[in-house]
Amino acid sequence: xxxxxxxxxxxxxxRVTIYEVGPRDGLQxxxxxxxxxxxxxxxxRLADAGLTTIETTSFVHPKWVPQLADAAELLKLxxxxxxxxxxxLVPNERGLDRALEAGVQEIAIFASATETFAQKNLNSTLDxxxxxxxxxxxxxxxxxxxxxxxxxxxxxxxxxxxxxxDQVVAVTKRLADLGCHExxxxxxxxxxTPGQVIDLIxxxxxxxxxxxxxxxxxxxxxxxxxxxTLTALREGVTVVDSSAGGLxxxxxxxxxxxxxxTEDLVWQLDGLGIETGVDLxxxxxxxxxxxxxxxxxxxxxxxxxxxx
Amino acid sequence: xxxxxxxxxxxxxxRVTIYEVGPRDGLQxxxxxxxxxxxxxxxxRLADAGLTTIETTSFVHPKWVPQLADAAELLKLxxxxxxxxxxxLVPNERGLDRALEAGVQEIAIFASATETFAQKNLNSTLDxxxxxxxxxxxxxxxxxxxxxxxxxxxxxxxxxxxxxxDQVVAVTKRLADLGCHExxxxxxxxxxTPGQVIDLIxxxxxxxxxxxxxxxxxxxxxxxxxxxTLTALREGVTVVDSSAGGLxxxxxxxxxxxxxxTEDLVWQLDGLGIETGVDLxxxxxxxxxxxxxxxxxxxxxxxxxxxx
Numbered sequence: 001x002x003x004x005x006x007x008x009x010x011x012x013x014x015r016v017t018i019y020e021v022g023p024r025d026g027l028q029x030x031x032x033x034x035x036x037x038x039x040x041x042x043x044x045r046l047a048d049a050g051l052t053t054i055e056t057t058s059f060v061h062p063k064w065v066p067q068l069a070d071a072a073e074l075l076k077l078x079x080x081x082x083x084x085x086x087x088x089l090v091p092n093e094r095g096l097d098r099a100l101e102a103g104v105q106e107i108a109i110f111a112s113a114t115e116t117f118a119q120k121n122l123n124s125t126l127d128x129x130x131x132x133x134x135x136x137x138x139x140x141x142x143x144x145x146x147x148x149x150x151x152x153x154x155x156x157x158x159x160x161x162x163x164x165x166d167q168v169v170a171v172t173k174r175l176a177d178l179g180c181h182e183x184x185x186x187x188x189x190x191x192x193t194p195g196q197v198i199d200l201i202x203x204x205x206x207x208x209x210x211x212x213x214x215x216x217x218x219x220x221x222x223x224x225x226x227x228x229t230l231t232a233l234r235e236g237v238t239v240v241d242s243s244a245g246g247l248x249x250x251x252x253x254x255x256x257x258x259x260x261x262t263e264d265l266v267w268q269l270d271g272l273g274i275e276t277g278v279d280l281x282x283x284x285x286x287x288x289x290x291x292x293x294x295x296x297x298x299x300x301x302x303x304x305x306x307x308x
Numbered sequence: 309x310x311x312x313x314x315x316x317x318x319x320x321x322x323r324v325t326i327y328e329v330g331p332r333d334g335l336q337x338x339x340x341x342x343x344x345x346x347x348x349x350x351x352x353r354l355a356d357a358g359l360t361t362i363e364t365t366s367f368v369h370p371k372w373v374p375q376l377a378d379a380a381e382l383l384k385l386x387x388x389x390x391x392x393x394x395x396x397l398v399p400n401e402r403g404l405d406r407a408l409e410a411g412v413q414e415i416a417i418f419a420s421a422t423e424t425f426a427q428k429n430l431n432s433t434l435d436x437x438x439x440x441x442x443x444x445x446x447x448x449x450x451x452x453x454x455x456x457x458x459x460x461x462x463x464x465x466x467x468x469x470x471x472x473x474d475q476v477v478a479v480t481k482r483l484a485d486l487g488c489h490e491x492x493x494x495x496x497x498x499x500x501t502p503g504q505v506i507d508l509i510x511x512x513x514x515x516x517x518x519x520x521x522x523x524x525x526x527x528x529x530x531x532x533x534x535x536x537t538l539t540a541l542r543e544g545v546t547v548v549d550s551s552a553g554g555l556x557x558x559x560x561x562x563x564x565x566x567x568x569x570t571e572d573l574v575w576q577l578d579g580l581g582i583e584t585g586v587d588l589x590x591x592x593x594x595x596x597x598x599x600x601x602x603x604x605x606x607x608x609x610x611x612x613x614x615x616x
Contacts, residue, residue: 004530005463005470007503155313162313190613193579194538195315222312223528223572223609224579227535230502257609264531271501271532301531301565305498 001281001306004271013238015275017053019184019215020046020262022290024055024089026247028067029258030294036070038293040077043086045289046244049282051262053085055108059095075102087148091122093136100143107140108148108184109133111175113168116159117152117188126167130174137178148182149175150217154200155192165196169203176209183214184241187228190221190257194231201235215239218260220246220299225260226268233274240265245287246299261300263287309589309614312579320541323583325361327492327523327549328354328570330598332363332397334555336375337566338602344378346601348385351394353597354552357590359570361393363416367403383410395456399430404444408451415448416456416492417441419483421476424467425460425496434475438482445486456490457483458525462508463500473504477511484517491522492549495536498529498565502539509543523547526568528554528607533568534576541582548573553595554607569608571595 023043027034034042039057046054056078062069071088080086087106090096099107111133112118115126122129133149140147154168172183185200201211216232216239218225229240246261266278280302288307291298298304331351335342342350347365354362364386370377379396388394395414398404407415419441420426423434430437441457448455462476480491493508509519524540524547526533537548554569574586588610596615599606606612 002464002469002499004499004501005504007501007507009503009506156310161310191310191312193312193315193576195317195580196313198317199315220531221609221613222575223534223569224576226531227538227576230535230538257612261531267530268501268532268535272503301529304565305529 004267006271006273008273012233012272012274016269017239018051018262018276018278019239019241020051020054020244021241021259022244022247024058025259026243028065029248032294033067034293036073036077039074042290043078045286047080047084049286050278052083052277056086056088058089059098060091072098072102092132096136096140106146108150109136110150111171112153113151113171114153114157114160114163117157134178141179147180148184149180150184150186152186152188154185155187155196156189158189165199165203168200169207172204173207173209176213184217185214186217187219190219190224192224192228194228197228197231198235211236215241217241220257220260226264244283245290245303257299263300263302267302312575314579314581316581320580320582321546324577325547326359326570326584326586327547328359328362328552329549329567330552330555332366333567334551336366336373337556340602341375342601344381344385347382350598351386353594355388355392357594358586360391360585364394364396366397367406368399380406380410400440401444404448414454416458417444418458419479420461421459421479422461422465422468422471425465442486449487455488456492457488458492458494460494460496462493463495463504464497466497473507473511476508477515480512481515481517484521492525493522494525495527498527498532500532500536502536505536505539506543519544523549525549528565528568534572552591553598553611565607571608571610575610
């Protein structure tokens with residue numbers, strides 16, 4: 001299989017951790033409801049391809065996300081090496097109860113950086129969402145869990161348009177202060193450009209949130225994800241969210257493309273000589289297999305180029 | 309229509325010239341043969357959207373590229389403002405004769421950076437291709453024409469794999485020495501990553517070819533085009549090739565995606581506050597119209613997101 005020619009660039013990290021979101025963020029946004037055994041096999045294959053952090057599912061109420069109603073059952077089917085982290089999304093205390101019952105060791109919570117999305121997604125205000133998060137995070141930390149905080153709509157909101165940097169910094173800082181060990185800055189609708197990325201990371205550093213606490217989560221809806229990721233790496237970020245095969249459409253734009261595809265990311269990182277531990281050939285095979293399960297081609301351009 | 313939030317980045321150019329290749333490189337690589345009146349309308353609309361450099365067609369022999377057999381007829385139909393440059397591709401002296409007859413003021417020639425592609429595309433060797441170019445360029449310059457030199461397979465070759473930087477530098481330097489005013493560095497199969505871009509531009513500078521003479525031409529086959537373009541801008545390049553709607557598949561990879569889409573590029577440049585003169589809304593409308601003529605959706609992610 002073709003591989004990128006290697007050429008390093010000064011000032012980039014030696015190693016990047018890929019936070020794989022395909023099984024959760026990807027499958028949550030696909031129309032098809034995938035059989036739990038297929039999901040378990042998907043997670044197993046991702047780990048076998050070298051991914052060390054795989055967000056496997058969500059304990060959101062099945063009424064809202066029927067695609068992930070099998071969360072507890074899935075976790076029973078998954079057996080991963082100790083070195084592989086398998087966080088799950090938890091929307092609130094009820095979700096945390098279910099996650100604890102399932103023996104989960106790491107959770108993620110999902111915050112909004114904008115008033116309108118807080119209203120639409122959480123039925124809350126920008127401020128009040130923390131009333132929901134605070135007891136959830138406190139109890140999770142007390143139980144010894146690690147907690148990741150997602151911040152969504154960091155670079156643009158489908159209803160409000162532009163989003164002020166200060167507003168995103170404030171939400172992110174509050175999550176950090178709550179005790180989230182990692183903050184994932186989401187470009188939920190995929191509109192960001194590199195200057196915004198630099199401004200937000202800079203604003204967070206001024207507020208005392210260092211790059212070592214940050215992850216970036218770009219969507220490729222406008223084709224900008226990889227350029228923004230490269231920009232974040234230059235700023236010192238070393239954790240990047242992506243989805244195998246580019247799984248998961250964008251729920252807030254009329255486009256088939258949502259998450260940055262893990263393969264497109266790995267192609268760039270391999271070319272730059274940045275270690276990820278991922279075997280691209282195995283990963284492409286996994287996404288081809290998953291696309292067959294879903295009955296539609298993978299959105300990843302690398303998968304299309306190598307497997308097409 | 310949604311617009312990117314503006315945030316500038318230090319060290320990037322204030323203005324970028326987009327060299328639009330849709331009518332030539334795009335349509336040459338589409339299966340459909342488009343009516344000459346539609347092509348003329350396409351070029352007119354591109355100019356109306358603010359593109360100032362539009363490669364309109366090619367005087368290659370119709371046997372090789374039937375899609376562009378109407379080159380002379382098309383040029384008769386096109387009336388553009390004086391400020392718009394309309395170069396045409398010319399493979400050899402016979403093509404130059406036809407271009408001169410049509411009153412063309414600017415041409416482009418197409419060289420290979422690899423032995424195998426020189427053989428397959430030009431039926432020549434890496435060295436002997438210059439025997440074809442030299443009289444063509446000399447006569448063009450004597451007739452007062454500007455000559456752009458394309459260098460293809462700069463970052464990888466489908467048959468040879470990796471391509472040494474020195475080899476690309478040597479071919480590019482020879483084209484510069486022949487009198488090409490602009491050298492377009494082509495990632496013909498879309499495999500490049502940012503380190504390669506920096507290495508090639510650096511190698512060319514050492515050989516005396518400055519960034520002011522360079523254009524970059526990335527394909528999005530592996531999703532890398534925009535990150536590579538951003539990298540080239542940081543290195544000082546200010547001319548970027550792209551194709552409206554992402555027109556033109558990749559002839560050397562099993563993928564639907566070839567040229568970087570002009571809309572995806574403009575989204576990034578608009579977000580960065582870099583002037584291009586392009587009206588994104590008009591451009592998207594043009595690509596939607598063209599996709600209707602071709603009976604297939606535009607490959608551009610921005611077009612899909614905004615017009616989907």
